[in-house]
Amino acid sequence: MLELKNVKKSYDGTPVLTDISLNIEDGEIVSILGPSGCGKTTLLNLILGIVDSDGGQIIYNGKDITDVPMEKRGFNIVFQDYALFPNLNVYQNITYGLRNNPEISSKEEVEDLIRLLGLEEHLNKRISQLSGGQKQRVALARTMVMKPKILLLDEPLSALDGVIKESIKDRIRTIAEQYNLTTIIVTHDPEEALTLSNRVMIINEGQIAQFGRPEEIIQRPENGFVKKFILNQLEIKKNNIFTLFAGQLAQQAQVG
C-alpha cells in the first residue's frame, strides 16, 4: 500500500501542491486527473522520487521512503514521449535493464511480456520506424521487465489516436490485473481516467478535489470544480454521442 501524508511542494516560493494525503491499495489502477498546471505531474514526480517533497511523508508498505532515492524505491515510469533510446533497437530497449541486473526477469518472462504486448514482429526495428502505439508498448515492456512495485504512467494515451487508444487501455488493464500491479496514471482527459481506472483522484490548484470510484464521481460530485471541469465535459460528449445514435436508439426503443 502506498500512503502519502501531508505532502507539500513549492517552486521558488509558489506552492504547487499544498497538502496532499492519500492511500492507494495494492493492484489498484488510480488516475490522477486535472487541468494543466494543477500539480499532477509534480505529484507523479514526488512518488517516483525525481523531486524531493518540502514536507510530509511518503510511506510504502509501512516503510517511510520519503528520503529513499529514486533508484532504490523500486518504482518505474513510462514517460509521455516514451524516452526510448534512439540508438538501440526495440529488443535492446526492452532488455536494457537486464544488462545491469540480469536476474530481474527470466528469458521466459521477457518473452511473455513481448507476446502480451504484441511486439514479436518488431524486435529488430529501430525506434524511429515505430508508430506511436508501438513505441508506447515498447516503453511499457521495457519498464515491466524491471518488475516495478508501482507502475507510473505519464499521459499514456494523449499522443495516440482513436482505436489505438482503446487497445492500449486494454493492455494497461491486462498488465495491471495479470501482475497485480499498482498503477498510477496521470491524465488530463476525464473520459480516459474514468473508463480506465478503479479510482480517480481529481486535483485542482494543488489540492485533491475528489478521490473516489468513477461512479461516485459521476453520481456525487463533491464540489463545483468537479461538476464544471469533469462532468460538464462528459455531459457534452454524451449528448453528442446520443444525437449521433438518436435514430438507432429510437428504433431499438420501438422494437423493445
Add this chain to the structure above:
Amino acid sequence: MRKNREIKAIFAVMAVFFAGFLAVPMISVLVRSFTGNGEPASLAYYVEVLTGRGFLRALGNSFVVSICSALLATVLAFILAYTIHYTNVGKRYKWLISKAAILPMLLPTITYGFAIIYSFGKQGLLTKLFGRQLFNIYGFNGLLLGYVVYTLPVAFTLINNAMGYIDKRFMIVSRLMGDSPLQTFRMTIVIPLLGTLATSFIQTFFLCFTDFGIPASVGGRYEVVASVLYAEMLGSIPNFGNGAVVALIMIIPSVVSITVLHILEKYNVRYNKISPIELKKGVKRDAVFAVLSGAVLVFALSMFVVMFITPFIEEWPYRMNFTLEHVQAVFEDRQLYGVYVNSVMVALITAFAGTLIAYGGALVTARSTVSGKLKKVIDSIALVTNTIPGMVIGLAYLFVFTGTPLQNTFPIIIICNIVHYFSTPYLMMKNSLSKMNASWETTAMLMGDSWVKTIARVVTPNALSTLLEVFSYYFVNAMVTVSAVIFIAGARTMVITTKIQELQYFNEFNEIFVLSLLILFTNLIARAVFRRLARVSESRQSKAKVYKFSVKKKAA
C-alpha cells in the same frame, strides 16, 4: 507558375555573383598551379613544393598542432557546457560561463599572438606575475595556446547548443534501469553527443589548420602551411605557381573534413521533445565543475588581460605609470583612425549585402517550388564556401583581379568577406525559413498579394530575428578576419587587421592593443545592439501569436 519568376531572377543574380567571385577565381588557382606566372603548363611547381625540404615538415607540423588543439578545445568546451547543463551551480555563474567562453571570438587572431607574447614572453605580464617564464612561447606551445583559445568559442557554441537539445529525462530512465553513474553518463550524454563532439573536433581542426594570424606572430621557426603560403606570396619575389600549389594542398584536409561532417550529420541523435528535469543533487560534482570551468576560462582569458593594461602604461615594463598617451596617439593619427573607420564601414556593408545574399539564397531553397537542381546549386555553393579557407580565397582574388579596376578597392574586400562567410548565414536563414508555415505564400496570394508583397509583409517580418543574427554574424566576422584579406587589402584600403599585421613589423604593440580594443568594443556593442533588436522583434512576433490565440479562444 508566376511566383517562380522572381525566384528565378534571384537565382540568376546569385549564380552570376558566385560564378564571378567563386568559380572563376578558384579555377584560376588551379590553372596557376600548372602555369605559375604564365609559363606553359607543367607539374614543375608541384614537384618544387613537394620536394622542397620545408614544406612537408610544415604540413606535418600543421597536422600535429591542429589535431592537438582541436582535441584540447573540444574537451575544454565539453567541460564548460557540462557545467552549464548538468550541474546546479548558480544561474549567474552559468550566465558568466556562456558569455565569457565566446569572448575570444570577438578579437582577430592576429591579436592572440601579441597577447601571448606580452603575457607569457620574457617581459610578459604573467611572466612577471609568476616570477619566471612558464614555457617557451614561440613554436608549438604558442600555437597550441593560441589555437585552443581561438577555437574554444566555436567548440563551446556547438556543444552547448547540442546539450540543450538532449532530452534529460533519459537520465531518469537510465537510473531507474539500474545504470551506474558512469553508464548513465555514457548512455545519456556521450552517445547522443558523439556526432557533435566529432563535428566540434573537425570544425576546430579546420580553423587551426587554415588560420594565419596566430602563426604570423608566435609561429617562430615552427612552420605551418599558412605561413609557408604567406612566405611564397609576399616574399621579395612572389611565386604564383608555388602559392597556388600550397593553396590547393591546404584545401584537401578541409574538403575531407567537410565530407566527414556531412556523413556524421546522419548519425546525430534527434529527440522529439526536450523535457527539463530537476538535476540530482551533487555538491561535490558542482564544486568540481565550477572550479574546472573557472580554471578553463581564467586560462583562456588571462592572456588578454595584458591588452587592457599595457596601452595605458608609459613604457612597459620600464616606466610603469598610467597614461592615456597611446590611446590619444591612435585617435590623433589620422591614418590609424582612418583604418578603424574603414573597418567599420567594410563590416557594415559586408553585413548588409551579405545578409541580402544569404536571404535570397535561402528564399530559393526554402520557400519556392523551383526544380531541385537549382536548389542543389545553391546548397553546393554554401558547401564549397565552407570548405575554402579565407587565405585561399584571398589568393584567388589576387590572381584574378590584379590589374582590373577592382584591385585595391573596398568592394573586393567586401565581396571576399561575403563569399568567405556565406555558408553559416545561409544555413541559419534556410533553417529559419523552412520552419515557417509552408502555405503562407499561397494564402497571401489568394488574398491578392503579389510575391514581393508577401515576402515584404509576411515572410520578412517573421524572419527578422534571424536576419539580425545573420547581420551580426557577418559584421563581427568581417571585423576580425585576417586570413581572407591579407592578400587583397591595399595601402589605401587598409582595414584594422591588415594594419595590425603591418604594425607587427615595427613592434608597435601599444597601437596593436589599442586597435584590438577598438575591435573588441565595437563588436561587443554591435552584438548587444543586434541582440536587443532581435529580442524586440521576437517578442513582437510572440505577442502577435498570443493575440491570434485569444481570438481563436473567443471564437470557440
